[in-house]
Amino acid sequence: MNLQTGAKVGVFICKCGANINSVVDCENVKSYASQLPGVTLSICNDYLCSPDGLMQMREEIRKSNITSVVVAACTPRICEKIFRDNIEKAGLNRNMLHVANIREQCSWVHANEPFKATEKAKNLVKMGVSRAKTLVPAEGVDVELKQEVLVIGGGVAGVEAAYKLAELGFKVHLVEKKPMLGGNMATMFTCLLWCHEAPGKPQSLNFRFGTFPACDCSGCTIMPKLNDVITHPNINILLLSEVKEIIGHVGNFKVKVLKKPRFVDEKKCVGCGNCAVVCPVVKKNEYDYGLSERKAIFMPYQQAIPRKYVIDKEACLRLNGQECSACVEACEFEAPNFEDREQEINLEVGAIIVATGFEPYKPRIHGYLGYHEYDNVITIMELERMLDKAGPTGGIVIRPSDGKIPKKIAFIQCVGSRNRKINAGYCSKVCCMYTMKNAQAIKEVHPDTDITVYYIDIRAVGKGVEEFFHRTREDYGVEYTRGRPARIIEDKETKNLIVRAEETLLNKITERMYDLVVLSVSLVPSEGTQELASMLRLRTSPDGFIQEAHTRMKPVETSMEGIFVCGCAQGPKDVPESMAQARAAALEVAVLLSKKVAKAESLNAFIETDKCIGCGLCVDICPYGAPTPVLTESGVKMKITEALCKGCGTCVVSCPAKAIHARQFTDDQIFSEIKAALEAE
Amino acid sequence: MAMGRARKEFITSERERLLEEVPIVDEECNRDFIKAIIEMGGGDVQVCLQCGNCTGVCPVSLKTENKIRNIIKMCQMGLKEKVLSTPWVCATCHRCYEHCPAGMNPAELIVALRHIVVRELGPPPFVVSISNNVANLGQAVEISDEILNLRKKIGLNEKPFDERYRSKAIMDLKTIMKATGYDKLIGIDLGD
Numbered sequence: 050m051n052l053q054t055g056a057k058v059g060v061f062i063c064k065c066g067a068n069i070n071s072v073v074d075c076e077n078v079k080s081y082a083s084q085l086p087g088v089t090l091s092i093c094n095d096y097l098c099s100p101d102g103l104m105q106m107r108e109e110i111r112k113s114n115i116t117s118v119v120v121a122a123c124t125p126r127i128c129e130k131i132f133r134d135n136i137e138k139a140g141l142n143r144n145m146l147h148v149a150n151i152r153e154q155c156s157w158v159h160a161n162e163p164f165k166a167t168e169k170a171k172n173l174v175k176m177g178v179s180r181a182k183t184l185v186p187a188e189g190v191d192v193e194l195k196q197e198v199l200v201i202g203g204g205v206a207g208v209e210a211a212y213k214l215a216e217l218g219f220k221v222h223l224v225e226k227k228p229m230l231g232g233n234m235a236t237m238f239t240c241l242l243w244c245h246e247a248p249g250k251p252q253s254l255n256f257r258f259g260t261f262p263a264c265d266c267s268g269c270t271i272m273p274k275l276n277d278v279i280t281h282p283n284i285n286i287l288l289l290s291e292v293k294e295i296i297g298h299v300g301n302f303k304v305k306v307l308k309k310p311r312f313v314d315e316k317k318c319v320g321c322g323n324c325a326v327v328c329p330v331v332k333k334n335e336y337d338y339g340l341s342e343r344k345a346i347f348m349p350y351q352q353a354i355p356r357k358y359v360i361d362k363e364a365c366l367r368l369n370g371q372e373c374s375a376c377v378e379a380c381e382f383e384a385p386n387f388e389d390r391e392q393e394i395n396l397e398v399g400a401i402i403v404a405t406g407f408e409p410y411k412p413r414i415h416g417y418l419g420y421h422e423y424d425n426v427i428t429i430m431e432l433e434r435m436l437d438k439a440g441p442t443g444g445i446v447i448r449p450s451d452g453k454i455p456k457k458i459a460f461i462q463c464v465g466s467r468n469r470k471i472n473a474g475y476c477s478k479v480c481c482m483y484t485m486k487n488a489q490a491i492k493e494v495h496p497d498t499d500i501t502v503y504y505i506d507i508r509a510v511g512k513g514v515e516e517f518f519h520r521t522r523e524d525y526g527v528e529y530t531r532g533r534p535a536r537i538i539e540d541k542e543t544k545n546l547i548v549r550a551e552e553t554l555l556n557k558i559t560e561r562m563y564d565l566v567v568l569s570v571s572l573v574p575s576e577g578t579q580e581l582a583s584m585l586r587l588r589t590s591p592d593g594f595i596q597e598a599h600t601r602m603k604p605v606e607t608s609m610e611g612i613f614v615c616g617c618a619q620g621p622k623d624v625p626e627s628m629a630q631a632r633a634a635a636l637e638v639a640v641l642l643s644k645k646v647a648k649a650e651s652l653n654a655f656i657e658t659d660k661c662i663g664c665g666l667c668v669d670i671c672p673y674g675a676p677t678p679v680l681t682e683s684g685v686k687m688k689i690t691e692a693l694c695k696g697c698g699t700c701v702v703s704c705p706a707k708a709i710h711a712r713q714f715t716d717d718q719i720f721s722e723i724k725a726a727l728e729a730e
Numbered sequence: 731m732a733m734g735r736a737r738k739e740f741i742t743s744e745r746e747r748l749l750e751e752v753p754i755v756d757e758e759c760n761r762d763f764i765k766a767i768i769e770m771g772g773g774d775v776q777v778c779l780q781c782g783n784c785t786g787v788c789p790v791s792l793k794t795e796n797k798i799r800n801i802i803k804m805c806q807m808g809l810k811e812k813v814l815s816t817p818w819v820c821a822t823c824h825r826c827y828e829h830c831p832a833g834m835n836p837a838e839l840i841v842a843l844r845h846i847v848v849r850e851l852g853p854p855p856f857v858v859s860i861s862n863n864v865a866n867l868g869q870a871v872e873i874s875d876e877i878l879n880l881r882k883k884i885g886l887n888e889k890p891f892d893e894r895y896r897s898k899a900i901m902d903l904k905t906i907m908k909a910t911g912y913d914k915l916i917g918i919d920l921g922d
Contacts, residue, residue, distance in 0.1 A: 468829055
């Protein structure tokens, strides 16, 4: 045993008010601990983590010349750092601490068995004392923090976070999967200024419609921001790019980004569109949800930023081995570039912000609401594109079956939300409001439309949102009917739709005819969120969105240090909330990186060079690339770079020669705990 | 004067058509009822969001005053007296289960309610007669003499089944009913 000679252990027991003391008899534990060999001092305190408790701890450590400390309190996940800092202030090395969890592991789980809980607490303290005697001082290592940041996702949240960090002077790499920035918000571009001249429009209402609740045009609000971002000297925008691999740790992530070819030179293209006019290939435009057509060389939508064309690799004749050079001949600037190849870009960054956002839920292939069977059943995103003045229908709402303007429209809420058959049954939070916004917008464009909204509950919370709901019903005359539609039947000749639903407030079954049915679909994690999360070793919540580190106190941090999350990647939310989170994440990154150098806890593994046989198993198994072979006088030996090691212990158990040890969890320390646990009373 | 008389006549005639409803009071809300339901296999009754999807797909909802959604709400409130008079119209087609967004199974709730009704109030007469038929004839409905005569008249076998297999199946059915106590619960006589 690697015992400290003459170790003096101090045991500090926290009552946590009644949290621990109402179940565990703390005074009993205290007197038990004071009799254990090597224990100099044993004290109870009501709240050990309070300033008074910490001061008492420091004073007692100094007075009794304590050499190592056992704290019996809550889980080390909460207070360990506070206690380590505190014993350091008292003059001890910060490693000379053991935390015995007598709250989560005793008083909480064994609340019905106080006697046994107390016995367990005693045992945990005994094990802790035994281990505390084997602790050795160690210094943490300095880690240099790279002053660059990776932002994954170029939607409103990612763009805002990148912009703020760039303004603070950090170099930001903004990776976006699509050929343009702005994400979902930019596709809700709606500028209805023109309709103010429309006859029959209520005079008092002076709104434009893009995003709720202020109803300002989303394009008008996001465009200036996007322009700032593309021209910012500190921001490196990587469009059509995906993160392929990430290794490393806080302050030093090594990232591999795959940039797909655009086949159009971004520097030369001016976005004139001459190429698209002559391109012979016609496809459905996925960015307009199939409502419009595009060519093989195309701009996703009119207001896409940057205004650069892109070639669809699957559709282009030239890229599929046929003779065609129509776009090359039409372009004055020689922008089309068929030699463009996939590039692999390597980045080294200090912190990562995940802002991968959401995508609208696509109803099941043969859902009961008939999305795939009936032409006139559309989703809200298709309606958003129709309401775009520069969109596929020029700002008017039409029936896809015959192009006529619908007179009666039904909105169906909670499609894919609050449904445990489809996902975890979460509420998407924004659908009630976007339906109100779009219902108002339709009433502005076509004032004589009848609109009915089928809902389960209206969740109009937030500043100004309840008023927004009242305006929808009172000023615009939108009817709300409470009940989830049971089925939709199509009239084969007119393509009208009969919606059968119970009006639950009247206790009656209704069957009403509509020209158009709009499904208010939920927000689901964007494609690839799960893969990215496992690549970054982040947890996801049951709904599939990325889990924050702590719901209340750490809303933008993740379980991995140095990786932050903001916007809809964390869960469905509206634009103001995404903006607030993006700025919070940017601030967290700035706080982290502004230190330039961080001290890592000395959790790392170390190698006893004499015992090392140079087999290299640890090199293969380490997820962080910390061990490397070095040639010494006695042959090849492994060396661990302490700054890279995270102390996971994988190499320790894999080493056949038992040459590797984890600094805080040596065999001696663990066996001393086990021995104490198994010892007879 | 004429106006006053007309109004009086109107009010008098309306009064006869007014309902005599009374508010639901606390004594009617039996919170232990949910426990009984859970015991009988209707455990997910508390997840209902009252969205009305089940009523919309229910093939018998237009035939009943208390729709399936109302029954679930009454169960949640513990309105035992009101609920126990209702559960026999359900066809247990389970369409409500297929459509329920909350993942609840309303049809199974109805089955649980039937268990409770039979145990507390006894089975309704039609259940007794059907059970008797199943136990003694092997089918829910007795074949009428009219049909038997008709079969004979056009030269078919007198009975539309083979008696040997049938009597063995009926014996098995009786054994099961005895072993599970079904005969005593419903009050049917199985003979020996």
